[in-house]
Amino acid sequence: MKSIEYNEQLERDVLAALSKPSPWYWVALVVCALLFVTGLSLWLYQILKGMGVSGLNNPVGWGTYITDFVFWVGIAHSGTLISAILFLFRAKFRNAFNRSAEAMTVFAVMTAGLFPLIHLGRTWFFYWLFPYPNQRGLWVNFKSPLVWDVFAVSTYFTISLIFWYTGLVPDIAIVRRYATGFRKKIYSIFSLGWTGSLRQWWHYNRLYVFLAAFATPLVISVHSVVSWDFAMSIIPGWHTTIFAPYFVAGAIFSGTGMVITLVVPMRKIFRLEKLITINHFEKIAQTLLFTSLIVTYSYIVEFGLAFYGHHQFEAAHFTYRLLGDYQVLYWIMLFGNSLLPLTLFVRKLRRSIVYLFIVSIFVNIGMWLERFVIIVTSLAKDFDPYAWGLYKPSVVEIGITLGSFGMFFMFFLIFVKVLPVLSVTEIKEEAAHE
Amino acid sequence: MNEQFVFGEKHEFLQKLKDLVKGGISPKKINVFTPYPVHEVEEILKVPTSPLRFFTLLGALSGLFFGAWFTAWTSLDWPLIGGGKPIVSVPAFVIVTFELTILFGGVISFLGFLILSKLPSPKRIGTPVEHGNQFVIEIQSEGK
Numbered sequence: 001m002k003s004i005e006y007n008e009q010l011e012r013d014v015l016a017a018l019s020k021p022s023p024w025y026w027v028a029l030v031v032c033a034l035l036f037v038t039g040l041s042l043w044l045y046q047i048l049k050g051m052g053v054s055g056l057n058n059p060v061g062w063g064t065y066i067t068d069f070v071f072w073v074g075i076a077h078s079g080t081l082i083s084a085i086l087f088l089f090r091a092k093f094r095n096a097f098n099r100s101a102e103a104m105t106v107f108a109v110m111t112a113g114l115f116p117l118i119h120l121g122r123t124w125f126f127y128w129l130f131p132y133p134n135q136r137g138l139w140v141n142f143k144s145p146l147v148w149d150v151f152a153v154s155t156y157f158t159i160s161l162i163f164w165y166t167g168l169v170p171d172i173a174i175v176r177r178y179a180t181g182f183r184k185k186i187y188s189i190f191s192l193g194w195t196g197s198l199r200q201w202w203h204y205n206r207l208y209v210f211l212a213a214f215a216t217p218l219v220i221s222v223h224s225v226v227s228w229d230f231a232m233s234i235i236p237g238w239h240t241t242i243f244a245p246y247f248v249a250g251a252i253f254s255g256t257g258m259v260i261t262l263v264v265p266m267r268k269i270f271r272l273e274k275l276i277t278i279n280h281f282e283k284i285a286q287t288l289l290f291t292s293l294i295v296t297y298s299y300i301v302e303f304g305l306a307f308y309g310h311h312q313f314e315a316a317h318f319t320y321r322l323l324g325d326y327q328v329l330y331w332i333m334l335f336g337n338s339l340l341p342l343t344l345f346v347r348k349l350r351r352s353i354v355y356l357f358i359v360s361i362f363v364n365i366g367m368w369l370e371r372f373v374i375i376v377t378s379l380a381k382d383f384d385p386y387a388w389g390l391y392k393p394s395v396v397e398i399g400i401t402l403g404s405f406g407m408f409f410m411f412f413l414i415f416v417k418v419l420p421v422l423s424v425t426e427i428k429e430e431a432a433h434e
Numbered sequence: 435m436n437e438q439f440v441f442g443e444k445h446e447f448l449q450k451l452k453d454l455v456k457g458g459i460s461p462k463k464i465n466v467f468t469p470y471p472v473h474e475v476e477e478i479l480k481v482p483t484s485p486l487r488f489f490t491l492l493g494a495l496s497g498l499f500f501g502a503w504f505t506a507w508t509s510l511d512w513p514l515i516g517g518g519k520p521i522v523s524v525p526a527f528v529i530v531t532f533e534l535t536i537l538f539g540g541v542i543s544f545l546g547f548l549i550l551s552k553l554p555s556p557k558r559i560g561t562p563v564e565h566g567n568q569f570v571i572e573i574q575s576e577g578k
Contacts, residue, residue: 002567003442003443003444003567004443004567010567011567017480029475048509088505093455096460098451136510138512139508139509139512141514141516142505142523142526142527143517143519143523143526147527147530148526148530148533151529151530151533151537152533154537155533155536155537158537158540158541159536159537161541162541162544163540163542167465168545173562176562177562177564188559188560188562189554189559192548192555192559193555193558193559194553195467195555195562195563196467196468196469197467198463198465198466198467198468198479198481199465199550199551199552202471202481203484203547204547204551205471205473205484206483206484206486206487206547207543207544207546208546210487210490210521210540211540211543214539217536218533218536221529221533221536225529227532256578271442274509316484321488340559385504406494408575425469425471426470428469428470428567429471432444
């Protein structure tokens with residue numbers, strides 16, 4: 001086929017997703033928006049009533065909200081992995097997933113960023129986290145991992161947003177060509193007046209490489225910082241050197257799972273089977289399997305460190321995790337994160353989209369539970385038996401968690417109707433090479 | 435009046451571009467529009483490496499120095515000993531410094547890109563230039 005025909009067909013295929021939405025789309029959007037609004041109202045209720053409406057207690061002062069925070073930051077990570085790291089490694093299967101993965105990153109960081117605020121008893125003082133000279137000339141404590149978090153997460157959001165937008169500019173220029181009326185004006189503004197001239201591509205290519213090169217170490221640093229929120233303390237089960245790589249691997253694993261969860265229905269609904277093929281899915285399934293093995297290895301090392309360390313509190317803690325009050329959650333986690341992904345060694349299962357989708361759901365559940373177990377079990381039973389206590393999420397906490405899913409999926413649904421879900425320019429470039 | 439050549443296929447376009455450069459037309463007078471980045475163009479027209487890297491370097495260095503200075507200065511401004519650690523705890527401050535290096539580096543690179551490629555261009559936002567999927571070579575005439 002002549003390349004110009006191929007390219008025009010490609011544009012039509014991808015932009016078809018932007019046409020008038022079906023009734024099911026509206027149903028999905030309304031459900032997500034309702035969940036989101038419910039979550040917001042529950043947060044308002046919590047602000048008015050106080051933190052007592054959550055299940056948080058003494059000793060378990062960190063619970064579902066912090067779990068949600070770590071979970072959503074983790075989801076964000078594989079967006080950058082798929083986009084930036086695979087770009088630097090010139091992995092070709094990247095362009096089937098990169099746009100949705102980057103969008104996922106931006107939305108997941110937005111969702112994650114709300115949770116420290118929700119977790120704050122006095123949300124209206126959130127600006128105390130930022131270094132500004134207050135009346136007494138007192139600054140934030142840069143030795144605190146929580147302040148590192150503020151810098152890590154806000155940097156991550158900014159860079160992810162720039163990276164996503166940079167990739168979008170030439171594609172928005174394509175949408176601009178097809179759009180009419182008021183929509184054309186909006187797309188024209190966001191395309192910045194892109195013409196595709198030599199000068200623009202020349203600087204653009206450099207920018208993209210630099211941003212990818214910045215984003216890659218950033219991803220690793222951000223989740224390391226999140227893990228240090230825990231590892232810098234002396235609580236058994238948290239105070240361990242493996243935490244940073246363990247969390248980074250877990251983040252990439254959970255994010256890869258979420259990419260599959262999002263892309264499978266997106267591909268089906270928008271009939272993108274030609275552009276996102278089974279081969280692409282097999283590659284992403286291999287990534288999922290590989291990261292699952294790293295995560296499983298981390299679980300084993302964690303136990304190894306505890307039992308070889310001759311530290312009675314560590315050993316007691318890990319026995320508790322495996323056989324204590326929260327054992328059911330731990331075993332579900334092991335099933336979802338370590339056992340079920342092993343079936344992906346079978347090529348036939350790896351190439352079954354339905355099966356992959358089911359595995360990805362279990363991975364999402366498993367990774368949420370992993371964070372919950374790490375956070376809650378360590379706090380529930382630390383050193384002094386007199387200070388032990390259990391925690392159960394309250395209705396408000398569960399509602400806000402569901403609301404965060406509503407928010408994330410709502411943004412994603414809006415994204416697929418407003419912006420091209422695949423990087424048209426990159427697919428054209430790829431096609432020209434073949 | 436500028437002279438324009440329009441092509442549907444990449445190889446035809448690259449051939450013409452080579453011929454033009456061989457024919458003695460200064461690469462500075464040639465402008466091309468492509469639907470996706472074509473790296474061969476930069477080779478044919480002997481375009482140097484983009485100066486964007488200086489923005490990136492400057493941004494990253496400014497973030498590095500700002501982060502190192504800011505964390506140390508604010509700690510010294512109101513010295514409080516916490517956890518028996520030194521007032522200026524370099525290992526802890528490295529993290530914030532690192533994040534600021536990336537933040538400044540990324541943001542200033544992006545601004546550098548906008549400045550260098552003269553975007554956003556209000557004129558082109560008002561009346562967009564569309565070449566579709568065609569490859570265009572434009573030669574500036576002598577008069578200009």
